Amino acid sequence: MTQTVLSIQHLQKHFGKFQALSDITFDVNAGEVFGFIGPNGAGKSTTIRVLLGILKASGGQATIFNQDVWSQAVSIHNRIAYVPGDVYLWPNLTGGEMIDFLLKLNHQKHTAKTDALIKEFELDPKKKSRTYSKGNRQKVALIAAFSTEADFYIFDEPTSGLDPLMEEIFQKHVLALKENGKSVLLSSHILSEVERMCDRIGIIKAGKIVETGTLDEMRQLTRTQITVATQQPLDAVAQLAGVHGFTPDATTANKATFAVDTAQVGAVMSQLADYQIVTLQSTPPTLEDLFMRYYNAEGEGDSHEA
Ligand SMILES: Nc1ncnc2c1ncn2[C@@H]1O[C@H](COP(=O)(O)OP(=O)(O)OP(=O)(O)O)[C@@H](O)[C@H]1O
Ligand SMILES: [Mg+2]
Incomplete structure (x- = not known):
């Protein structure tokens, strides 16, 4: 209505x-x-x-x-x-x-x-x-x-x-x-x-x-940033659908930072749960991130005039 x-x-x-x-x-x-x-x-x-x-x-x-x-x-x-x-x-x-x-x-x-x-x-x-x-x-x-x-x-x-x-x-x-x-x-x-x-x-x-x-x-169109530590090795997460830029922590084992397509967050979370999560930090994209994504994407046709 x-x-x-x-x-x-x-x-x-x-x-x-x-x-x-x-x-x-x-x-x-x-x-x-x-x-x-x-x-x-x-x-x-x-x-x-x-x-x-x-x-x-x-x-x-x-x-x-x-x-x-x-x-x-x-x-x-x-x-x-x-x-x-x-x-x-x-x-x-x-x-x-x-x-x-x-x-x-x-x-x-x-x-x-x-x-x-x-x-x-x-x-x-x-x-x-x-x-x-x-x-x-x-x-x-x-x-x-x-x-x-x-x-x-x-x-x-x-x-x-x-x-x-x-x-x-x-x-x-x-x-x-x-x-x-x-x-x-x-x-x-x-x-x-x-x-x-x-x-x-x-x-x-x-x-x-x-x-x-x-x-x-x-937000569904973009990625959520995740930093997580687990009790069991989590390297296999890098292979999951929707996971990007998987970076293992340089100093601590079983800790990594990566981005997940927001639509896949649920699936990735349930996988992480299997590895026994110790700490988890998730940052959803801000409007700023979204804006920058469109601002920077598809450069063709842009008129960057003053
Ligand atoms: N009267 C006009 N004659 C010629 N070009 C124009 C005229 N008015 C606007 N434009 C052009 O149309 C485009 C869109 O301008 P517009 O003012 O709508 O942008 P805007 O999204 O409001 O930008 P801003 O965020 O800077 O206010 C610009 O390239 C501008 O130079
Ligand atoms: Mg204007």
């Missing part, structure tokens, strides 16, 4: 001859936080600009609330909130005026919640926007977005300028949105943030989605 808030199918976008997006396909379900990650220049912001109706797609389809993102953008915009990575503010307006202006654009009112957010994010709303640091500009856009009643929140690297304390507050409010049944698309380079908050993740590379799934599903 999952309801789809955002549906993207084979989305393409080229700028002249340059193909920025060649095949973007993923869905965001109602009530979930979806993490959108990928290296610089992969196409995250371009995808989001297409979703917002700022750019027109060159091919494929994208709908939000079952409405076409280009032809029905106006109706969609009544139900979404958006925070870009590089927040542009009008220099002569104060932060407070800017927040009210952003709210007005979204047909929203300044409420007690807005005041609470200003306090929580420790923004001085009386200062002119031109005096704000990058972090403060981001706070302005975040405060406006979090005090907007929307169904779908789109954040494009919203926390790159925030200090760790503010990052915490951001995460708290995203989780509160989720608790209230809202849906969130979050593009981020802060993998711990994605790991902590996102129900599902999409990895984009060079204009293509290379993987989508829950973190657990993605």
Whole structure:
């Protein structure tokens, strides 16, 4: 009975001859936080600009609330909130005026919640926007977005300028949105943030989605690092399916370090149990490991531009 808030199918976008997006396909379900990650220049912001109706797609389809993102953008915009990575503010307006202006654009009112957010994010709303640091500009856009009643929140690297304390507050409010049944698309380079908050993740590379799934599903695709000591010799483990880089300990007998395809961990563990485990340390892959795997794999077609 999952309801789809955002549906993207084979989305393409080229700028002249340059193909920025060649095949973007993923869905965001109602009530979930979806993490959108990928290296610089992969196409995250371009995808989001297409979703917002700022750019027109060159091919494929994208709908939000079952409405076409280009032809029905106006109706969609009544139900979404958006925070870009590089927040542009009008220099002569104060932060407070800017927040009210952003709210007005979204047909929203300044409420007690807005005041609470200003306090929580420790923004001085009386200062002119031109005096704000990058972090403060981001706070302005975040405060406006979090005090907007929307169904779908789109954040494009919203926390790159925030200090760790503010990052915490951001995460708290995203989780509160989720608790209230809202849906969130979050593009981020802060993998711990994605790991902590996102129900599902999409990895984009060079204009293509290379993987989508829950973190657990993605972990299945990679290897768990194991260091184990047993009472009986364990050399035979090196021959088991899914075991890689078996390295016996140089000083102690019956101790080794190796990697196991996550899908094979169960089988390897039961084999190890037969050798009588003395100590065992297992490290599951982090999102960072996963990201690096895709980042480094399949070098062809990469444009490592500055
Ligand atoms: N208006 C444009 N004209 C030409 N090329 C563009 C335009 N906008 C983006 N691009 C190119 O499209 C590619 C994708 O850019 P995009 O900004 O979507 O990446 P990103 O994933 O958001 O990266 P980052 O993590 O650095 O924000 C890049 O190679 C970029 O140079
Ligand atoms: Mg970007």
